[in-house]
Amino acid sequence: xxxxxxxxxxxxxxxxxxxxxxxxxxxxxLFKLFxxxxxxxxxxxxxxxxxxxxxxxxxxxxxxxxxxHQLKILKDAKLxxxxxxGRTNVYFLADxxxxxxxxxxxxxxxxxxx
Amino acid sequence: xxxxxxxxxxxxxxxxxxxxxxxxxxxxxLFKLFxxxxxxxxxxxxxxxxxxxxxxxxxxxxxxxxxxHQLKILKDAKLxxxxxxGRTNVYFLADxxxxxxxxxxxxxxxxxxx
DNA sequence: GTATCATATGAACAGAGATTCATATGAAAG
DNA sequence: CTTTCATATGAATCTCTGTTCATATGATAC
Numbered sequence: 001x002x003x004x005x006x007x008x009x010x011x012x013x014x015x016x017x018x019x020x021x022x023x024x025x026x027x028x029x030l031f032k033l034f035x036x037x038x039x040x041x042x043x044x045x046x047x048x049x050x051x052x053x054x055x056x057x058x059x060x061x062x063x064x065x066x067x068x069h070q071l072k073i074l075k076d077a078k079l080x081x082x083x084x085x086g087r088t089n090v091y092f093l094a095d096x097x098x099x100x101x102x103x104x105x106x107x108x109x110x111x112x113x114x
Numbered sequence: 115x116x117x118x119x120x121x122x123x124x125x126x127x128x129x130x131x132x133x134x135x136x137x138x139x140x141x142x143x144l145f146k147l148f149x150x151x152x153x154x155x156x157x158x159x160x161x162x163x164x165x166x167x168x169x170x171x172x173x174x175x176x177x178x179x180x181x182x183h184q185l186k187i188l189k190d191a192k193l194x195x196x197x198x199x200g201r202t203n204v205y206f207l208a209d210x211x212x213x214x215x216x217x218x219x220x221x222x223x224x225x226x227x228x
Numbered sequence: 229g230t231a232t233c234a235t236a237t238g239a240a241c242a243g244a245g246a247t248t249c250a251t252a253t254g255a256a257a258g
Numbered sequence: 259c260t261t262t263c264a265t266a267t268g269a270a271t272c273t274c275t276g277t278t279c280a281t282a283t284g285a286t287a288c
Contacts, residue, residue: 005202005263007169014162015173023223024158028151030219035146036276037139044138048128053235055121059129066277068236078226087234087285088119097222104218105144108211109137112192119233150246167265180247182266201255201264229288236283245274253266258259 033077034101038062038070043098046080050092147191148215152176152184157212160194164206 018024033039041060045051053071057064071091074080081094093099132138147153155174159165165173171181185205188194195208207213 005168007166007172010163010165010169011173014159014165017162018155018158018173024154025151026223027216027219028149028154030223031145031154032149035142035149037142038276040138040142040145041132044132045128048131049124051124051128052121054119054233055125058121059125059132063278064235065237065279069276072236084285087232089235095222097218097225101215101218101222102141104211104215105141108209108215109140109144111211146245152246177248178265179249179267183246186266198255201262203265231286231288233286234284237281239278239280241276241278243274243276246272248271249269251267251269253264255262255264257262 030077033074033079034105036070038066039074040102042067042070042074043079043093043102046091046093047099050083050090052085052088052090054088056091144191147188147193148219150184152180153188154216156181156184156188157193157207157216160205160207161213164197164204166199166202166204168202170205 034043038060042056045056045059051059053067054064056071057067060067071080071082075082075091078094079098080091083090083092148157152174156170159170159173167181167185168178170185171178174181185194185196189196189205192208193212194205197204197206
């Protein structure tokens, strides 16, 4: 028992309502995907239209390799999809939740400005 | 010019619609807050009721110091608020956006299960 | 086939961030 | 005013992660 004062009641109540550890981890992992500027920029770019790797690299003024690495992460998480087109790889948003989640973050920031 | 094939049109279009760098960074920083399991757990705990530091530490079975450090980060970001109560510090959700954003993440995970 | 373009990938490096340990602060009880 | 409890904080450590560099793959054009 680390401390003396009693809050066991509150703890019990909250503990029962807390989701499983695994789910909370998955939730953290999901938000981690949005927690990087490069990935946010990539996702935001794909809001408008599908794009090939080198277009994104040019747009963000970053190296092709860096973009490719991040696209792999987004693809593994199934936030983006990929399609071959000649010798280029075209990426696109795989899920409309991406728009919603980023939109929510956006709204939060906007209200903070006030 | 890093590559030969032309996509300058797509780049121009997207570039115009892309928010400022600073905003995209802020967005990334916001999501970074949710991208850690400990912080997710803390926020989730505060969904139910306000809690003092040692209650959270006990609940999550983590050291008081670790919780305190994370609470500082959440407080600096104004996601949680803090109130003195005798010699304990009581923390609470400062913003209902937190519920919305985490809720969206939750929904995304649930749909993925299918 | 060979050369070239677009992308992927692995290793190495560097920076950020989370936890722990030790200690400081601050309030209340005696 | 001293002691104890609750929390905060700084430094150190260790882990994770993003970028770069070099290279591999894969497809097209010649």
